[in-house]
Amino acid sequence: MTETSKNSTENKVSAHELPWFVRGLRDGIPICMGYFAVSFALGITARGVGMNALQAGLMSLGMVASAGEYAAIVLIGSSAGVFEMITTCIVVNLRYFLMSCSLSQKLSPDLPFYHRFLLPYCITDEIFGLSSAVQGWLDPRYSYGMTIISVAGWTTGTVLGVLLGNIMPAWAVNALSVSLYGMFLAIIIPPSRKDRFIAGLVVISMAASGLFSVLPLLREISGGFKVIILTLLIAGAAAFIHPIE
C-alpha cells in the first residue's frame, strides 16, 4: 500500500465510509447527467461539419473538454492547418493548465509517480472542482471514479448526438444547439456578478468578438485564430491592468 498518511488516518477514523473510488463513482452521477445533455448537442454540432459517430466519440473520449471540443469541431469544419489546431487547442484549454497547476499542489509527495500521468486526463471544470474540495491530500482514485462515470455519459451523449441528430425534428436540434453556450454562460456569469472587473472583461470580450464577426478584414479571420488573438490581447492586458492578489 502506498496510501498517504493523511488518507489512511481518515480511512481508519471512518471505516464505514465508502472507498474513495466508489465515492467518486457516486459523485460522478450528477456530472454524468449534465455532461450527457451538453455532449448530445456537441454531437449534433460535430455532425454538422461532417464528422461521423466514431470520430465524434473518439474526440469526446480523448479530449473530455466542452469548449475545447467545440473549438476542435470548428477547426475540423474549417479544414484548419496543424499550427492553427495546436495553438487554438492550447489557448482554448489554458484553464486546464491552471487547474492542473492547482491540483498538483494537492498530491502527497509519497504518491506513486504514475498518477501524474493519469490524473491529467481527469481535469475538467467539474471534476477539478470536486477533487480540490477534498480535505487534505487528494486520493486520485476519487477523481478516477468520477471520471469513469462522467466520461461514459460524455462519450455516449456525443455519439447519440451524431446518430440521432438527423432524425430529430428541427425544433429539437435548434433548441439543443444553444445548450453549450448556456453552459459557457453558467461558467462566466456567476463570477462576473461577484467581480466587476471580470464582468467588464466579459462585456469587452463579447463586444470585441462581435466586432470581429462583422467588420471587413477582421471578418476574414478564422474562428480559431479569433479566439487566440482576442484571448492573448484582452487577458494579457487585463493581467497588466489588474493583476490578481
Add this chain to the structure above:
Amino acid sequence: MNPGIYPSLLIMCLTVYCIRMLPFLVFRKEITNRWLRSFLYYVPYVTLAVMTFPAIVTATDNIWSGIAALVVGLLAAWFNGDLFFVAVSCCATVFLTGLFL
C-alpha cells in the same frame, strides 16, 4: 495543410492532454510570476465570452430565438448559476420562441 479528421483528432487530443499533464510534471511548486498567474486566471472568462457571442445568436435558424436564448441564459446564469439549469433554460427558450416565430 489540413491532415484529415483522424490525424487532426490525434493531434488535438495529444495537445489537450499535454496541457493538463505538464503542470503535474513541471510545477511541483506554486507559480510565483504575478502577471502569468493573472493572465491564466483571466483566460477562461475571455475565451468563453468570445466563443459564446455572437455564436449563440446565430446558432439557431432564427436570429430572434438566438437573441432570446442569450438574454435568458444571461439572466439564468446571473440568478442561478447552475450549469445544467442554465443550459436547459437556453434550450427551452429556443423551443418556446420557435412556436411563435
